[in-house]
Amino acid sequence: MEAASLRILVVEDNDSLLEILCEMLGSLGYQTVAATSGEEALEHLRSGSFSVLLADINLPGISGIDLATMAIEMNSAIRIIFSSGFGYLVSDRLDFDFVLLNKPYYIHELAHAVSNSVRQMSEQ
Template identity: 45%
Template sequence: MATQDWSRSELGPQDGWPHALRLVLDVMLNTPLPMLLMWGRQQIMLFNQAYASSAGSANATAPGGATPTVPPSAWSWNPQAIERAWNGQSLVFPRQPLKLWRDGRMAETNFDLHYTPVRDASGAVAGILCTLAPASAPPLSTAAANDGQLRILVVEDNQDAQYLVCEMLRAFGHEVSAVADGEAALEVLAGASYDVLFSDVSLPGMSGVELGRQALQRQPQLRVVFASGYSESLTAHLDFPAVSMQKPYDIEQLQRVLNSLR
């Protein structure tokens, strides 16, 4: 840290910094992955050279240290998630697309985003460290990798529709479980690992979209497929990766979607 230029920083003299800030900055500045730290509710932003090079704006110079006029995309893409981090939750968002300014234009790049609350001596959250890791490829389960079989959890409240899609999936050779609502699906996911969550969007109680969001937090390797009889506008602006199918669909369409997940 002694080699960094802190003259532009809004943190004040280094001898007044808390131990937690010194520790997380030492880790961040010596890590090859892009990292940025938001310190305090005034959101002073600090970052390492990897972030400045790969995800920062054209004039971003490590280590930063000012409150940005426009928050970076890693900070602004999901305010609700950031607020949860301020409340003390460690969060992971796999394969999250971020819009970054590169080579004179806006480009979209996928990252695995890790948000880690940084606590002060009293235990209160004083800042949030964000790590932007290369986007991971969704892994298949051992069974799927060996013979193409997928473990699929179907969530459909219409019993006739549930029966039909389960029979089609079993005819393809997949292992299938089924429940009628999102709350029951989360209970199943708490006790077993799945490759695919196949859910209706409109469910009693928790919506299919909220189910998909919570399911990915519990099992980040899941591939999520939504089926809906409504307009795709319900799933057009998701904050997590998913595939959408319009009802009614036929067996060939279902097979093509499953093949695209491999």
């Protein structure tokens, strides 16, 4: 799958980090849509099609985990990437596939996480 055809919904409550993530993903050739909360992300999920959900786990209101669960219910093909400093706390409790990016991380780690998600899509 071509990078330019991938739409990634990026959900992060830290505005500066959200902007950086979208810029990094854009520099890798991906289309991004930004959301600062789970509620805002749900609106985007309902109105558009996304290949990947990149979400912080600890979001105000709807958590990243609950958001991912809802996203999968809406679109079973969506790939999930969690971005968190506390991901290890949930990594063995979830019943869906995801990639975990432990904060802080570098652009090559982000690129690897997205490419792993894309590879999972093509294997299904």
